[in-house]
Each structure stands twice: as structure tokens, then as C-alpha cells.
Amino acid sequence: xxxxxNNKKSLLVSIHQLIEENASHTVNHLENKRxxxxxxxxxxxxxxxxxxxxxxxxxxxxxxKSALRKVFxxxxxxxxxxxxxxxxxxxxxxxxxxxxxxxxxxxxxxxxEIDSMLHDDFYGTYWDWKEKRPNPGWKLDLLEE
Numbered sequence: 001x002x003x004x005x006n007n008k009k010s011l012l013v014s015i016h017q018l019i020e021e022n023a024s025h026t027v028n029h030l031e032n033k034r035x036x037x038x039x040x041x042x043x044x045x046x047x048x049x050x051x052x053x054x055x056x057x058x059x060x061x062x063x064x065k066s067a068l069r070k071v072f073x074x075x076x077x078x079x080x081x082x083x084x085x086x087x088x089x090x091x092x093x094x095x096x097x098x099x100x101x102x103x104x105x106x107x108x109x110x111x112x113e114i115d116s117m118l119h120d121d122f123y124g125t126y127w128d129w130k131e132k133r134p135n136p137g138w139k140l141d142l143l144e145e
Contacts, residue, residue, distance in 0.1 A: 003105050011105075015080050023072040030068065031060035042126040042141045095132050 003011075029037040035052045039045045047055065060068075085091040089102040130141070 002107070004107050007107055019073050019076045019080070020069075022076065023069040026072050027060070027065050027068045030055065030058055031065060041123065042130075043123055044141050044143060046142050048142070095129065097128070 026038060029035070033056050035047055035055050038055075039047065058064075082091070086093055087103055087105050092100050126141075
């Protein structure tokens with residue numbers, strides 16, 4: 001079984017909608033100095049006081065607001081595009097836990113038992129990533145190393 005054209009189009013168009021909505025929400029939080037609404041990843045993430053102070057200094061005018069929405073939307077689209085390439089089998093994950101086998105996104109079938117959900121495991125696997133990631137000189141979480 002494959003993913004139906006209707007489900008494929010609905011999924012992809014929904015992704016575009018979410019990208020646009022989230023970029024707008026993020027810029028609105030910046031504009032309104034709501035830095036506590038900007039970080040939910042990783043689970044113990046957040047800003048240092050100096051980071052928060054610098055973000056709150058931003059003077060968001062309509063042109064900067066437009067530019068930031070484009071930057072955030074493009075960044076998010078790049079991530080989705082990379083994930084879709086992995087699902088399509090046109091690229092492989094760069095971090096592996098054993099041998100990678102291609103996956104497939106298919107329409108729901110009651111005969112296929114669902115035993116776990118990707119969204120349920122997403123945030124928790126940050127710690128697996130953190131163990132494997134190179135040290136780029138900055139970090140997402142607030143843990144002291």
C-alpha cells in the first residue's frame with residue numbers, strides 16, 4: 001500500500017501551513033518580548049539571561065518582521081525537506097543506530113498495528129542526538145557539561 005494522492009497533498013500542504021504559522025508566531029513573540037514562549041526544544045532548553053536580554057533589545061519593525069518570518073520559514077522548510085528525503089529513500093540519516101533500512105509513509109490500515117508514535121518519541125530522542133553530535137561550540141539545552 002502507498003500513500004494516496006489526497007493524503008500526500010493534504011500532508012504537504014499542511015506542512016506549508018504549519019511552517020508559515022510557526023514562523024509568524026515566533027516573530028510575534030520576539031516582537032512582543034515574550035522570550036519565554038520561544039523555546040520548547042529541547043525539554044530543558046531556554047535562554048541564558050544574557051541571551052534573553054539581547055533578544056529583548058530587538059526592535060521589530062515591519063521590514064525586520066517580514067525578513068525574520070522568511071528566515072524561520074526557510075529554516076523549517078529545509079528541515080522538513082531533509083526529513084522527507086529520508087522517508088522517500090533519496091538520502092539516509094547521517095546519525096545511525098544500527099543499519100538503516102528504508103522506511104515508507106503509507107495510508108493507515110487497520111490491519112497494521114501501531115505500537116509507537118514518532119511524535120511521542122521525538123523530544124526524548126534529543127538526548128540520543130546530544131550523545132552523538134559534534135561540539136559546535138554552542139548548545140541548545142541549559143545543562144552544564
